[in-house]
Amino acid sequence: MGRTSDAKNKILSAAQSLMEQRGYSALGxxxxxxxxxxxxxxxxxxxxxxxxxxxxxxxxxxxxxxREWESxxxxxxAPLQRLRRLFEAxxxxxxxxxxxxxxxxxxxFGNLSLxxxxxxxxxxxxxxxxxxAQVKMVGAVITEAQRRGEVTVADTLDVARSMVAQLEGQVxxxxxxxxxxxxxxxxxxxxxxxxxxxxxxxxPA
Amino acid sequence: MGRTSDAKNKILSAAQSLMEQRGYSALGxxxxxxxxxxxxxxxxxxxxxxxxxxxxxxxxxxxxxxREWESxxxxxxAPLQRLRRLFEAxxxxxxxxxxxxxxxxxxxFGNLSLxxxxxxxxxxxxxxxxxxAQVKMVGAVITEAQRRGEVTVADTLDVARSMVAQLEGQVxxxxxxxxxxxxxxxxxxxxxxxxxxxxxxxxPA
Numbered sequence: 513m514g515r516t517s518d519a520k521n522k523i524l525s526a527a528q529s530l531m532e533q534r535g536y537s538a539l540g541x542x543x544x545x546x547x548x549x550x551x552x553x554x555x556x557x558x559x560x561x562x563x564x565x566x567x568x569x570x571x572x573x574x575x576x577x578x579r580e581w582e583s584x585x586x587x588x589x590a591p592l593q594r595l596r597r598l599f600e601a602x603x604x605x606x607x608x609x610x611x612x613x614x615x616x617x618x619x620x621f622g623n624l625s626l627x628x629x630x631x632x633x634x635x636x637x638x639x640x641x642x643x644x645a646q647v648k649m650v651g652a653v654i655t656e657a658q659r660r661g662e663v664t665v666a667d668t669l670d671v672a673r674s675m676v677a678q679l680e681g682q683v684x685x686x687x688x689x690x691x692x693x694x695x696x697x698x699x700x701x702x703x704x705x706x707x708x709x710x711x712x713x714x715x716p717a
Numbered sequence: 718m719g720r721t722s723d724a725k726n727k728i729l730s731a732a733q734s735l736m737e738q739r740g741y742s743a744l745g746x747x748x749x750x751x752x753x754x755x756x757x758x759x760x761x762x763x764x765x766x767x768x769x770x771x772x773x774x775x776x777x778x779x780x781x782x783x784r785e786w787e788s789x790x791x792x793x794x795a796p797l798q799r800l801r802r803l804f805e806a807x808x809x810x811x812x813x814x815x816x817x818x819x820x821x822x823x824x825x826f827g828n829l830s831l832x833x834x835x836x837x838x839x840x841x842x843x844x845x846x847x848x849x850a851q852v853k854m855v856g857a858v859i860t861e862a863q864r865r866g867e868v869t870v871a872d873t874l875d876v877a878r879s880m881v882a883q884l885e886g887q888v889x890x891x892x893x894x895x896x897x898x899x900x901x902x903x904x905x906x907x908x909x910x911x912x913x914x915x916x917x918x919x920x921p922a
Contacts, residue, residue, distance in 0.1 A: 535832050537743035615835050625893045626828045627740050630820050639893055674906040677886030684885050685878070688830045688844055701879040704910045 520558045522548040528569045532609075532617040535627050536566055563632055566624070570635070573620050574642050585649055591657035592708070595650065595675075596699055602679055603695040606686050618687035622680045647672045654706065663706045675702045725763045727753040733774045737814075737822040740832045741771055768837055771829070775840070778825050779847050790854055796862035797913070800855065800880075801904055807884055808900040811891050823892035827885045852877045859911065868911045880907045 526548035530539050541562055545552045559565040584598045610616045617623075621642055629636040651672035657663045665671045678701050686694040703709070731753035735744050746767055750757050764770040789803045815821045822828075826847055834841040856877035862868045870876045883906050891899040908914070 534836060535740075535742060537740060537832075538836075617835070618831060622889060623831045625889050626823060626831045627742075629893045630822070630895075631739060631743075636893065636895075643890065643893065670902050670905075673890070674883065674887070674902055674909070677890060677906075678879065678883055679886070680889050681882030681884070681886035682879075684827060684830050685848065685882060688834045688841065688848065690835075690841075697875050697879055700875075701882075701910060704879070704912060705906060707909060 519548075519550045519554045522550055523555060523558060523565070524569060524572055527565050528573060528620075531566070531569060531624075532620055533613070533615070535623060536562075537627065563634065566628075566632070566635055567638060570621070570624065570638055570642070578645070581646070581649055585653055590662075591653045591660065592662055592706075595653055595657075595702065598650075599675075599679065599699045599702055602683065603692055603698060606683065606695060607692040610690070610692055616687045616690050616692055619680060619683045622683060643676060646676050650675055657706075663708055665707060671705055674705045678702060678705060724753075724755045724759045727755055728760060728763060728770070729773060729777055732770050733778060733825075736771070736774060737825055737828075738818070738820070740828060741767075742832065768839065771833075771837070771840055772843060775826070775829065775843055775847070783850075786851070786854055790858055795867075796858045796865065797867055797911075800858055800862075800907065803855075804880075804884065804904045804907055807888065808897055808903060811888065811900060812897040815895065815897055821892045821895050821897055824885060824888045827888060848881060851881050855880055862911075868913055870912060876910055879910045883907060883910060 523544060527539075527544050530544060530547060539562070541555055542552065544562075544565070545555050555565075559568065580601065581598065584601060585594050587594055587597075589597070606616050606618070621639055624635060625639050625643075629639055647669060651669045654663060654665065654668040654672055658665065658668060679698060682695050682698050682701070686692050728749060732744075732749050735749060735752060744767070746760055747757065749767075749770070750760050760770075764773065785806065786803065789806060790799050792799055792802075794802070811821050811823070826844055829840060830844050830848075834844055852874060856874045859868060859870065859873040859877055863870065863873060884903060887900050887903050887906070891897050
């Protein structure tokens with residue numbers, strides 16, 4: 513039992529790393545098993561198909577990212593400070609990824625949205641749910657800032673969606689240029705989307 | 718000679734359509750030739766590899782898109798009106814694509830940036846050039862608006878880059894949800910990035 517769940521983790525970890533580097537379509541089950549160091553029979557013991565593995569990788573990746581988002585967005589800091597930390601954490605993560613493997617790997621959810629959302633319905637729905645959860649989390653913090661009179665926006669969810677879109681677009685450029693510094697304008701752009709001038713952000717007490 | 722260049726066009730057109738629907742990695746040369754209705758020998762007469770075909774598809778696609786961008790951005794309309802038309806044309810193109818084939822196919826350059834820019838250097842460089850050209854074109858119009866006192870931004874290229882990133886991020890959502898209406902907030906978001914309130918946009922004379 514110990515050995516089998518270890519094999520499952522090895523498959524998940526190899527698949528996550530390969531999918532981040534090369535996407536989904538370019539991978540075969542044989543290569544995933546070889547990288548994981550497990551026999552192909554183990555793969556089909558744990559996963560029905562490459563598709564169901566992709567869903568499991570997405571779920572694991574989101575569970576980890578969600579923990580980070582919650583720890584930042586549910587902290588005691590002022591709403592705009594929490595948002596700032598969230599967007600700056602993205603830059604730090606891409607920077608760390610580049611230092612680890614030499615390449616900015618981008619956002620797995622964005623990568624898979626563009627590569628396979630038109631092809632695998634179950635993946636499309638899962639990615640829709642993840643981005644909707646992100647938009648709602650950001651929207652809730654904007655609502656708090658709005659209540660404190662720190663921002664004035666017409667529709668908090670629309671602005672939250674634009675901020676998450678801004679993140680995805682800028683991460684795309686960071687990946688394309690293999691340069692995390694492309695993300696240096698991410699937070700200023702988010703402030704502009706919130707209708708706030710940089711100098712107006714309240715300093716935490 | 719007529720027949721051979723016809724075969725080349727058929728390959729380019731089939732490859733463009735297949736790449737828009739399913740990306741690059743999922744395609745094989747055999748499938749492209751079958752869709753194009755040309756023998757595999759023709760393929761290697763015109764293209765050294767699938768990679769060189771991808772570059773040719775990207776170049777053709779950008780040549781067509783560039784004509785549209787130039788016709789909008791070099792018109793006599795006021796700068797912000799031209800930018801508005803450019804971003805609204807994106808929504809119209811995604812809408813038309815969906816009506817044609819049932820799916821929002823997104824932006825080919827964004828799709829390929831996330832799918833293959835880390836894998837094929839020549840493609841990465843071509844996509845970098847295309848996005849830089851887009852940023853410069855948008856930046857030049859922002860500079861015009863700035864000279865007319867219609868916007869005040871610290872760095873026109875940074876804002877132009879954020880606007881193109883916003884387009885890519887929102888097109889990602891439109892593709893993920895198969896819904897061109899996701900792009901309804903694209904222009905308002907661009908105005909926010911420009912620091913302009915919607916009601917402040919000058920009406921064309």
